[in-house]
Amino acid sequence: MALGVAFAVCFVTGLLSHLIQHPPAWFWWPSRPAGLYRVTQGLHVATGLACLPLLGVKLWAVYPRLFTWPPVRTIAHAAERAGVAVLVAAALFQVVSGTLNIYHVYAPMPFFFTTGHYWVAWLAIGALLVHVGVQLPVVRSALRRRPAPNAEAPDKAADAPGATAAPDATAAPDATAAWGRRALLTGVAAAAGLITLGTVGQTVRPLTGVSALAPRRPGRGPQGLPVNKTAAAAGIVADPGYRLVLGGPAGERRLDLAALNSLPQHTAELPIACVEGWSSTGRWTGVRLRDLVTLAGGDPERATVLVESLQAGGRYRSTLVPAVHVRDPLTLIALRLGGEVLHPDHGYPARLIAPNRPGVLQTKWVGRISVR
Numbered sequence: 001m002a003l004g005v006a007f008a009v010c011f012v013t014g015l016l017s018h019l020i021q022h023p024p025a026w027f028w029w030p031s032r033p034a035g036l037y038r039v040t041q042g043l044h045v046a047t048g049l050a051c052l053p054l055l056g057v058k059l060w061a062v063y064p065r066l067f068t069w070p071p072v073r074t075i076a077h078a079a080e081r082a083g084v085a086v087l088v089a090a091a092l093f094q095v096v097s098g099t100l101n102i103y104h105v106y107a108p109m110p111f112f113f114t115t116g117h118y119w120v121a122w123l124a125i126g127a128l129l130v131h132v133g134v135q136l137p138v139v140r141s142a143l144r145r146r147p148a149p150n151a152e153a154p155d156k157a158a159d160a161p162g163a164t165a166a167p168d169a170t171a172a173p174d175a176t177a178a179w180g181r182r183a184l185l186t187g188v189a190a191a192a193g194l195i196t197l198g199t200v201g202q203t204v205r206p207l208t209g210v211s212a213l214a215p216r217r218p219g220r221g222p223q224g225l226p227v228n229k230t231a232a233a234a235g236i237v238a239d240p241g242y243r244l245v246l247g248g249p250a251g252e253r254r255l256d257l258a259a260l261n262s263l264p265q266h267t268a269e270l271p272i273a274c275v276e277g278w279s280s281t282g283r284w285t286g287v288r289l290r291d292l293v294t295l296a297g298g299d300p301e302r303a304t305v306l307v308e309s310l311q312a313g314g315r316y317r318s319t320l321v322p323a324v325h326v327r328d329p330l331t332l333i334a335l336r337l338g339g340e341v342l343h344p345d346h347g348y349p350a351r352l353i354a355p356n357r358p359g360v361l362q363t364k365w366v367g368r369i370s371v372r
């Protein structure tokens with residue numbers, strides 16, 4: 001049940017992250033609360049990592065059934081077993097690929113992680129629904145059954161007075177029987193707890209000190225903020241002749257850093273909330289995007305804005321900022337972080353920072369802004 005709930009949480013939060021990044025016409029994502037995405041994606045990765053021991057013990061509990069004889073009794077049984085095979089493969093794929101991704105180990109994944117992880121999520125959740133549907137009678141009887149007072153192992157519990165034998169549950173050996181139910185559950189809960197404590201400090205600041213397994217930690221990185229893509233990795237070199245190109249109904253203009261600094265400056269405390277589950281708050285200062293929209297002759301209440309990076313390529317080179325974020329006074333083209341000029345790895349000379357958006361959509365090294 002814990003594994004089922006964890007997968008459901010992962011599916012919903014993952015789907016949300018996908019929709020925010022690839023919004024269909026019907027989808028709307030607010031700009032407040034400013035830290036909502038850091039909660040949903042932090043939950044995604046924390047729950048996903050807690051799945052590692054849950055899935056491990058579940059598979060260990062049922063693996064002897066791989067060897068039952070005859071392997072297939074009826075056509076329906078064959079279909080059910082095929083469904084379980086899909087579920088096991090998809091579940092393993094999700095937790096393994098997710099974990100490799102947050103530790104930036106890409107060699108075993110000869111595909112684009114996000115695309116694979118997204119489509120296999122549908123497969124996993126579909127196979128899980130079918131599996132739960134097929135096993136509903138077993139689930140029902142197991143939930144109705146009270147554990148016998150001396151119940152230590154599942155096979156003993158099934159023999160207890162009042163117990164209803166599950167149709168298939170006792171037919172095959174159960175690898176957990178030797179352990180005893182309580183010891184097993186305590187072990188799994190402890191493992192899930194340790195993994196959570198070891199990693200959740202990547203987004204829950206008070207736990208940063210104990211989260212030795214966290215791939216990124218708040219407060220660590222240039223100007224006290226972690227970085228995923230550095231300026232060097234993006235092929236960015238500082239250009240003294242930098243001009244921000246601002247296009248809109250009033251035509252096109254070029255603003256150098258002096259011009260940008262002469263516009264009204266505002267400060268906002270906003271997190272960088274990475275798709276990889278880590279997040280960290282910074283104090284950003286710069287020009288409100290809505291002020292730039294006005295300067296470009298657009299309507300700051302209704303305009304959408306295309307923000308493009310100086311990067312030559314890459315999946316996250318540009319982003320479309322929807323009207324709800326454009327009009328939010330916290331959305332900035334930031335020039336400073338913590339009172340200092342932006343570090344190159346944080347997007348010098350200028351970057352987008354908006355409330356409640358994934359880090360991959362907070363475009364760095366902004367070169368062009370087009371008001372629509």
Ligand code: HEM
Binds near residue numbers: 019098114117276
């Ligand atoms: C250890 C377990 C897991 C980890 C560490 C993990 C990690 C991640 C990460 C880092 C992303 C962001 C990808 C990106 O936008 O670049 C993501 C997205 C996603 N995850 Fe997971 N995940 C795990 C398990 C799961 C499970 C079990 C499911 C579903 C059953 C799931 C469903 C999704 C979906 C639907 C997305 C959105 C993909 C997209 O943006 O197209 N994840 N996950």
